[in-house]
Amino acid sequence: MFIDLIKENFVKDFTLNPIYEFHANKKNIFVFDVGNGNIDINTVTSFGEEWSKFSNFSEEDILIAGDQYFDIVSKDIYVDKYILDVGCGSGRWSKYLSEKAKAIEAIDPSDAVFSAAKLLGNDENVRISRASVDNIPFADNTFDLVFSLGVLHHVPDTQAAMNKCVKKVKPGGYFLVYLYYSLDNRGFLFKSLFYISNIMRNIISRLPPKPKKLICDVLAILIYMPFVIVSKLIGYFGFTNILRHIPLSYYANKSINIIRNDSLDRFGTPLEQRFSKKEIHKMMVNCGLEDIVFSSSAPFWHAIGKKI
Numbered sequence: 001m002f003i004d005l006i007k008e009n010f011v012k013d014f015t016l017n018p019i020y021e022f023h024a025n026k027k028n029i030f031v032f033d034v035g036n037g038n039i040d041i042n043t044v045t046s047f048g049e050e051w052s053k054f055s056n057f058s059e060e061d062i063l064i065a066g067d068q069y070f071d072i073v074s075k076d077i078y079v080d081k082y083i084l085d086v087g088c089g090s091g092r093w094s095k096y097l098s099e100k101a102k103a104i105e106a107i108d109p110s111d112a113v114f115s116a117a118k119l120l121g122n123d124e125n126v127r128i129s130r131a132s133v134d135n136i137p138f139a140d141n142t143f144d145l146v147f148s149l150g151v152l153h154h155v156p157d158t159q160a161a162m163n164k165c166v167k168k169v170k171p172g173g174y175f176l177v178y179l180y181y182s183l184d185n186r187g188f189l190f191k192s193l194f195y196i197s198n199i200m201r202n203i204i205s206r207l208p209p210k211p212k213k214l215i216c217d218v219l220a221i222l223i224y225m226p227f228v229i230v231s232k233l234i235g236y237f238g239f240t241n242i243l244r245h246i247p248l249s250y251y252a253n254k255s256i257n258i259i260r261n262d263s264l265d266r267f268g269t270p271l272e273q274r275f276s277k278k279e280i281h282k283m284m285v286n287c288g289l290e291d292i293v294f295s296s297s298a299p300f301w302h303a304i305g306k307k308i
Helices: 002-007 041-053 059-069 092-098 112-119 158-167 188-204 209-236 240-245 249-253 256-268 277-286
Strands: 020-024 027-031 082-086 103-108 126-130 143-149 169-178 289-294 302-307
Touching (some): 027 112, 041 112, 041 209, 041 256, 059 092, 059 256, 082 092, 092 103, 092 112, 112 126, 143 158, 158 169, 188 256, 209 240, 209 249, 209 256, 240 249, 249 256
Parallel strands (some): 082 143, 103 126, 143 169
Antiparallel strands (some): 289 302
16 A cells, blocks of 8 residues: 555655565564664663563553544644654554554654554554654655654754654644653642652663563552552542642553553653753744644643644
8 A cells, every 4th residue: 555655646755775674564664774873772772672562552542542642633634644653662643543644654763663563564554664763764844744752852862853853844734742741830749759750760770671671560550550549539529620730640541551551661761851841842943833732731741833
């Protein structure tokens, strides 16, 4: 199907030559030089390990999470459009859009491409490539929508990485991003918990893969689940107005698989940066985006802007 789309001149061919390609789960995966510039190899390796463990997501998991990240994206931005998913990981977000988009290019620099191929094996309009944000193998001004969710805060120079992403957007197209927030809209309790958790992350992320995964699973039960249970009880009794003040209430409607995955993501990743809403807005403006809209809902912060 992708070859047919290329012949129709809707999908563009690569601007770089793949080093090689291989077949996995009904997908031809194209491998490019990920470079050694704006990339943290330890973090890339860590995510490859993470997505090898968490590669199975139910349709409900994908729908619930996708609706939260794409709440500020109108359908005309992605329906029947050509889309680039930067840092696709397991391919969840490409899966979320696959039945709506015309075609999707999903790229990731890690072994996560194997997990993405497994999830997206039956989606003929999604092409998977192993490539980094430093070497995106497509021409500038190509895509109707480029998105990068939960990725660019794991890159050494987030501004430079965002610039590379936005260059691939057509004039008048859109860029959607999610970056970890610096708790700029939270109080003392949240910030104190984050300070403690960040000390733990700096220790746990240095462990070998097996003990790291085990400890993160334990933390999912001991740290995440108590807050999740409290949040569910508060929601059950109708006190939804105070839910946003409960740490980790975001996970109240998430499966244990998502919670374990995010625990590993939170505590097992070597490089993590956080930004305020003001800082993210400034980065997006610096990239040439306008009409920037931030979601007022978790996860914080995700925002969309239109390329001038």
